Amino acid sequence: MRLEGIWDVGLLWAVGRTVVGCAVVGCAAVGCTVDPDLPPGLLGSAALPDAGSSAAPGGPSFSLGSTQGYARGPYGNADGDVIQNFCFNFVWQDPKAANYDTRGMHRWCMADAYDPDGSKGIRVLLLTTAAEWCSECRNEWSGSSEFVPFAPEIKRRQVDGLRSLGLIYQDEGAKPATTLNAVNWARAYQIDVPFGLDSDFAMGAFAQANSQPFNMLVRTDTMQIIGRFPGVQPGNVFARIDQELSKPWPNADASAGDASTGDASTGDASTGDAGAAGPGAAVVADADADRDR
Numbered sequence: 001m002r003l004e005g006i007w008d009v010g011l012l013w014a015v016g017r018t019v020v021g022c023a024v025v026g027c028a029a030v031g032c033t034v035d036p037d038l039p040p041g042l043l044g045s046a047a048l049p050d051a052g053s054s055a056a057p058g059g060p061s062f063s064l065g066s067t068q069g070y071a072r073g074p075y076g077n078a079d080g081d082v083i084q085n086f087c088f089n090f091v092w093q094d095p096k097a098a099n100y101d102t103r104g105m106h107r108w109c110m111a112d113a114y115d116p117d118g119s120k121g122i123r124v125l126l127l128t129t130a131a132e133w134c135s136e137c138r139n140e141w142s143g144s145s146e147f148v149p150f151a152p153e154i155k156r157r158q159v160d161g162l163r164s165l166g167l168i169y170q171d172e173g174a175k176p177a178t179t180l181n182a183v184n185w186a187r188a189y190q191i192d193v194p195f196g197l198d199s200d201f202a203m204g205a206f207a208q209a210n211s212q213p214f215n216m217l218v219r220t221d222t223m224q225i226i227g228r229f230p231g232v233q234p235g236n237v238f239a240r241i242d243q244e245l246s247k248p249w250p251n252a253d254a255s256a257g258d259a260s261t262g263d264a265s266t267g268d269a270s271t272g273d274a275g276a277a278g279p280g281a282a283v284v285a286d287a288d289a290d291r292d293r
Contacts, residue, residue: 062202063087065109071116071223077206082223085110088167090179091196095186102179105196113163115220123161124226124244125218126154126237129203131170132181136232137213141166141189147234151193157238160245163220166191167198170209176201217241221249 065085098104130137143149211230
């Protein structure tokens with residue numbers, strides 16, 4: 001599907017939000033299960049006192065950044081489409097290093113990962129979503145008998161050009177997540193890679209709320225979507241990442257402009273003021289590839 005402007009993304013965003021209440025009902029159909037047996041501290045008041053209790057204490061969790069200096073469209077949500085310059089207003093570069101303090105959250109935009117000439121050393125962006133009610137989402141971050149936790153897999157590939165962004169969008173009751181939920185989740189799994197809040201479910205433009213966990217991969221020289229993975233399938237996700245990272249760096253066309261934009265580098269999430277940019281985030285999904293397998 002092609003998205004010709006902000007209103008198209010807004011429509012997809014609104015449609016995504018309408019399925020929020022159906023998340024628990026449809027979960028079993030896509031491999032994710034509802035499980036009230038959460039890790040210690042994930043529910044309750046494990047967060048820091050200043051963690052906040054509203055979904056967006058300084059405003060909405062999501063907005064659209066400028067296209068100036070960003071990859072050219074047309075923009076869309078299918079494989080091969082260019083992802084719009086989505087911005088998330090509450091993101092940690094490293095939650096653990098920030099001691100899970102929301103004052104360490106900043107605004108981060110897709111433009112921060114855009115690397116048309118390779119100067120940032122970013123090749124692939126992994127975007128991954130989670131909800132407290134989703135047991136398979138917890139397995140991605142905690143690991144299981146079948147696979148290691150996500151964070152170590154991400155970190156060991158960073159030197160080769162992988163960047164990532166994890167986002168929590170719903171609480172255990174399938175309601176919009178808050179900064180408190182983000183703190184509790186990051187702390188429960190000792191997350192030390194970029195992680196933040198998507199209480200507005202901007203990622204609903206790419207996957208339904210009940211198709212969780214969801215991973216999507218973006219090629220950062222063009223910001224084209226190269227894979228979508230609904231449900232828990234870390235083996236396929238990282239195999240595709242490794243495939244992309246093993247390719248020679250293409251002769252990037254930097255004609256789209258300077259990768260740094262006025263909207264990409266933003267500010268402290270608690271104030272909304274301009275400031276430091278956050279992490280590179282990558283979401284890999286490949287529904288088409290799954291059908292071909």
